[in-house]
Amino acid sequence: MNVSEQDELLLNAYVDGELDPMEAVRFEQRLGAEPALSAQVEARRALRNALRSDLGEDVPSPDLRRRVMAKLSRRGPGEWLSWRMAASFLIGAVLAGTMSVGLLNDRPGENVAHAVVSAHIRALMAPQPTDVVSSDHHTVKPWFNGKLAFAPTVADLSAQGLPLVGARIDVVGLEPVASLVYSHGKHFISLTEMPNARGTPASVENYFEHGYLAITWSDGGIAYWAVSDAAAGELESFVKLFQTAAAGS
Template sequence: MQADDTHEWYLDRLSAYIDGELDAAEALEVAAHLASCEQCSADYSLLLSTVESMRQHLPPLKAPNALRQRIVAGIREPSQPIPARERTIRTARSYRAWALAASVVAMIGVAYGIGARASSSPSAGETAEAMLTAHVRSLQLGHLTDVVSTDQHTVKPWFTGKLDFSPAVPRLESEGFPLVGGRLDYVGHRAVAALVYQRRAHIINVLTYPSESAANVPPHLETRRGFQIANWSAGGMAYWAVSDLNADELRTFCTLMREADVAR
């Protein structure tokens, strides 16, 4: 085999490896690489958990198909044609395509992360990346909410005792952003409150935790892999909103969240 020194050769084969479709020589080569490469091993774990989740929850996971299509469509936009991968996508069964998209997200993250880090501070870029990963993971694994409720008076107390802070849970349904629920999440070794809102078919994850600085910072929006990510801080809390919603509507949402936070 002529494995090149990039990780892509291995990443391209992870789906087939999981499905036992590689010949023995290639399977051995992939196994050996996974044992020695932290990066590919992490992608493999993500892919494996996605595949297992699809196997267990195939009907409930139908909704994220739109997300998968966005991701697969997004792969074709950057000018980095990788024929083998595209061929795999075309012939993949549905869960394979979905699982593959997860690994491609990881690869594109590597490619895009370099550019993103050059233009913003490393910690901000890395945090944005982690927030985006949390958003995608919540949709992939069918673990969007731990508490399902449209009522702020149910969601807010639910966090009590689970976190050492109490997140503001504004009610924005009259503005067209109904509350879906909340969950605990862990981002960058930190427990965060995830508030889930909805705009039509678009899910908005709001990840919030106590800010290191007391400064109030207005929302800053950026696009990563086709997702909008907004970051602001208010009242000693940092907020990250992540969605596939368009930038204008997400900006409106952030403004409403901030106003509600100031008003409470």
């Protein structure tokens, strides 16, 4: 490298935006006149691009956050409380106080919540979020025949401004389950239905996963999961409309 030590510090500081404006102007004038110097500046910019594109993508494994919190919790009793505190803070950041939610902790439904939210996200990444495209519930309902061991409820909510987009099969816990897709403005709502192993009606519960809200309830035989990134109030009214329509069908 054929620049002085002083110039090397100067050009690094220049590349890093650490020179004051007057110094920077003087240095830029020199760059125009000294190709050796400008080649060094270019090399450092290329180095930055290489490092950012090649090293900047490293992310920890997805469960590191959970393991970190679990380790803290093992310090003493009250594990659920610590989880709840942590989770509520994280969610607080996501929701920015737009809604009131029950605090989270390790609940039995969490794995299912994770699976249905993942399926919803995956579906949105695909060219289309459904396996069968139809706004007609008379087309969608028979489409599930032979694909599932139960008959899912397909509610027609088009009159309420929630047209059916179609349906797909998701897999939760290695079992195929039915997912209906409704559109709500620019948002999609996935309504996933699966046999409810416990068979007892459960109260409505909310889960949050990565900025998505999942609302679950069951009518005894079937557990329902509504997932969307729509506002919580909107998803809640969808759930009420669906429940009403299902009860009347």
